Amino acid sequence: MxxxxxxxxxxxxxxxxxxxxxxxxxxxxxxxxxxxxxxxxxxxxxxxxxxxxxxxxxxxxxxxxxxxxxxxxxxxxxxxxxxxxxxxxxxxxxxxxxxxxxxxxxxxxxxxxxxxxxxxxxxxxxxxxxxxxxxxxxxxxxxxxxxxxxxxxxxxxxxxxRWKKLQDTYQRRRSVTVFYQIWRSPLMTLNGSHLVSSALRLCGGENIFARLPQLAPTVSEEAVIKADPEAIVASSGEQDDVFAPWRRFPGLKAVAGGNLISIDGNLMNRAGPRILDGTEDLCRKLDAVRAKRPTR
Known part of the structure; x- marks a missing residue:
């Protein structure tokens, strides 16, 4: 052959x-x-x-x-x-x-x-x-x-x-300024390019450090205090009582309003399918922040 x-x-x-x-x-x-x-x-x-x-x-x-x-x-x-x-x-x-x-x-x-x-x-x-x-x-x-x-x-x-359903539900919500903390010492956050900021935007959250050039920048307490966010969000499990340092500043809007929000870092900080679980939880908690606002 x-x-x-x-x-x-x-x-x-x-x-x-x-x-x-x-x-x-x-x-x-x-x-x-x-x-x-x-x-x-x-x-x-x-x-x-x-x-x-x-x-x-x-x-x-x-x-x-x-x-x-x-x-x-x-x-x-x-x-x-x-x-x-x-x-x-x-x-x-x-x-x-x-x-x-x-x-x-x-x-x-x-x-x-x-x-x-x-x-x-x-x-x-x-x-x-x-x-x-x-x-x-x-x-x-x-x-x-x-x-x-x-x-x-x-x-x-x-x-x-599921993503579209969350968009349809929350895209017209009133904006909530947010400091998203990923680590306490040094104090670190995420900029607007990170996936977490996409989740914040979907929920009507406004990342106060979105414009910083670094993906995960280090920031100062003074910068957070100056921005005076309405809510502070931190990953659960990051550190014990992660919000304790912020309670030293009762004048902060987030502290005064009781808007210290804990979120599951395994859901929010991993760029996988379960981020929608974390996003849905975040959206509900930001809605609770809005509900505390005085009616006009």
Whole structure:
């Protein structure tokens, strides 16, 4: 048999047996880079908790062989082998896992190590969604890379529908000025480009530090006092009694009005599908702030 007829014959057999032909898949990641796999990924390493959550939501959870610290949702993620943290990756362990795809955090502190992995020829999808549409697109793109398109598309559709419902409910609410605290010492917040600010805007919240150039800037107590926000929002679990330092300033609108709002950081600060749970909670709590205003 001539050698040039072998491949067509094999393809004919594959089709006749009903076996799926493996084809290359290509997507664009959040760093606007093209990521191509010769076939859907079957050994995935996730280097951020939000990426782990999105992979599971996209139907690719069964293919994750390594995760980083704090990848604790869904519960199945806790049973997956750890490959380090967002600060320090265990490169040797990652290589031993022989991943055919790594989903990495584009702005993580381990960016240099991520670059080393890239030099080894391992395909890397950089994940850093900055708004709600990007999360839906990420679900679709990660599902595409894992060959779980139907699951990813369904998850993206459900996410978009719920997001729109929240928009329709809260988009005309009166504005509430907000200081969003992510850490106390040093005092840190998030600027207007961060996904959390998208959640604030959806709820009718106005981030008092939205115009700062850094994504997660350090600010001073004096700057917060000068801006005098109507509400202060902080992640629960950040520190014990995170609002205690602010109670030293009873003249602050947020303190005087009792508008010191605790929010689940695992929901709000992770750029995954559960951010809508955090956003819905935030919207309800900002509505409570509005309800305290004197009627005119």
């Amino acid at each position: 001539p050698h040039f007829r072998i491949r067509p014959l094999l393809l004919t057999c594959v089709l006749a047996l009903g076996l799926p032909a493996q084809a290359a898949v290509t997507v664009i990641d959040d760093a606007r880079r093209s990521v191509t796999l010769p076939a859907p990924a079957r050994r995935i390493v996730s280097l951020a908790p939000h990426a782990t959550e999105m992979l599971f939501a996209a139907g690719a959870g069964a293919y994750i062989v390594g995760v980083t610290e704090f990848s604790d949702y869904p519960p199945e993620a806790k049973r997956i082998q750890s490959v380090g943290s967002g600060v320090s990756l265990d490169l040797e362990r990652i290589i031993q896992l022989k991943p055919d795809l790594i989903v990495g955090w584009n702005n993580g502190m381990a960016a240099g190590q991520l670059a080393k992995l890239e030099t080894l020829g391992i395909p890397i999808y950089k994940s850093e969604p900055y708004d709600f549409p990007a999360i839906a697109h990420s679900l679709e793109r990660l599902a595409r890379l894992a060959g779980t398109d139907a699951t990813g598309q369904a998850a993206a559709m459900a996410f978009r529908q």
